[in-house]
Amino acid sequence: MSPRSVDQENPDRLYTVTGGRTLGDDDPFDLVSLIVTERDPVPGMQSEHVKILGQCRNPMAVVEVSAVLGLPVSVVKVLLRDLLDQGSITVRRSPVTTTARAQLPDHDMLKQVLVGLQKL
Amino acid sequence: MGSRSSELAPAPGRYRPLRRTASHGLKIVVVGGFGVGKTTLVGAVSEIAPLSTEEVMTEASVGVDDGSRVGDKHTTTVAFDFGRITLDQQRVLYLFGAPGQERFWYLWDQLFAGSLGAVVLVDTRRLADSWYAIDRLEHHQMPFVVAVNRFEPAPPGLDQVRDALSLPGDVPLIDCDARQRDSAKSVLITLVQYLTHLSEESVR
Numbered sequence: 001m002s003p004r005s006v007d008q009e010n011p012d013r014l015y016t017v018t019g020g021r022t023l024g025d026d027d028p029f030d031l032v033s034l035i036v037t038e039r040d041p042v043p044g045m046q047s048e049h050v051k052i053l054g055q056c057r058n059p060m061a062v063v064e065v066s067a068v069l070g071l072p073v074s075v076v077k078v079l080l081r082d083l084l085d086q087g088s089i090t091v092r093r094s095p096v097t098t099t100a101r102a103q104l105p106d107h108d109m110l111k112q113v114l115v116g117l118q119k120l
Numbered sequence: 121m122g123s124r125s126s127e128l129a130p131a132p133g134r135y136r137p138l139r140r141t142a143s144h145g146l147k148i149v150v151v152g153g154f155g156v157g158k159t160t161l162v163g164a165v166s167e168i169a170p171l172s173t174e175e176v177m178t179e180a181s182v183g184v185d186d187g188s189r190v191g192d193k194h195t196t197t198v199a200f201d202f203g204r205i206t207l208d209q210q211r212v213l214y215l216f217g218a219p220g221q222e223r224f225w226y227l228w229d230q231l232f233a234g235s236l237g238a239v240v241l242v243d244t245r246r247l248a249d250s251w252y253a254i255d256r257l258e259h260h261q262m263p264f265v266v267a268v269n270r271f272e273p274a275p276p277g278l279d280q281v282r283d284a285l286s287l288p289g290d291v292p293l294i295d296c297d298a299r300q301r302d303s304a305k306s307v308l309i310t311l312v313q314y315l316t317h318l319s320e321e322s323v324r
Contacts (some may be wrong), residue, residue: 032212061145110312
């Protein structure tokens with residue numbers, strides 16, 4: 001991790017992209033939630049929204065959208081929330097939400113992951 | 121390089137879309153000190169050239185060295201790399217590289233909640249770099265394996281490394297060469313086998 005000042009990140013631009021909004025605790029997206037475009041962009045749509053809809057014709061993880069658009073994850077999540085509310089995207093959520101020894105991932109799922117890795 | 125591995129090798133700088141059937145995103149975190157080879161390991165098994173992105177997080181500055189700002193809130197940008205492995209028609213495994221020695225490590229807890237488990241990558245010349253990450257993983261009860269990144273087995277032996285890290289006997293500890301695809305793959309397999317073993321034990 002490289003902590004540094006957001007002053008280097010052109011905060012004005014980030015602020016403009018989201019209109020200063022944040023999701024706070026109402027965050028339906030994980031880093032690896034997969035986003036899928038359901039509707040084509042419409043005229044007048046914000047350019048970042050158009051870019052996301054273009055990228056997610058095939059499923060794309062939130063973190064990949066962030067990397068490809070060059071925007072922080074939290075900013076991308078605000079944009080995704082807009083698109084979700086409009087019905088322009090759907091979200092395929094990760095089946096794993098918490099990890100601790102007390103709540104290990106599903107055994108059958110782990111077996112499938114193992115099979116997948118062994119086939120690589 | 122055999123034809124199979126060249127087919128699977130990532131095209132540098134080119135992004136490959138996921139299959140349309142992809143529905144389950146999964147996470148594994150690779151933690152370790154600066155320069156230990158986290159991105160190398162991720163890149164060795166990833167089907168895409170590793171990507172990097174960042175997250176802007178708000179944090180209360182309690183615990184930060186500058187005591188005059190206690191109780192203050194400020195934003196921090198954390199940067200991280202990741203790669204991806206398509207496991208089957210539905211499942212996609214994302215591998216995240218996270219520096220483990222940082223005092224802001226708790227931010228990673230928020231980012232990587234829901235990970236299957238973690239790989240702690242260590243350099244035997246800088247074992248102390250791993251202590252903090254191991255301590256945090258144990259505290260959060262996140263299952264992990266430890267992989268010693270070296271080109272060939274050399275002293276200290278794995279038993280000595282286990283002692284130096286005070287690793288419990290049941291935590292897998294292996295040698296790896298993070299540059300080699302097969303070696304990086306076997307690190308991930310070791311982790312998932314360990315998770316499978318833990319989940320079998322938990323139902324007994």
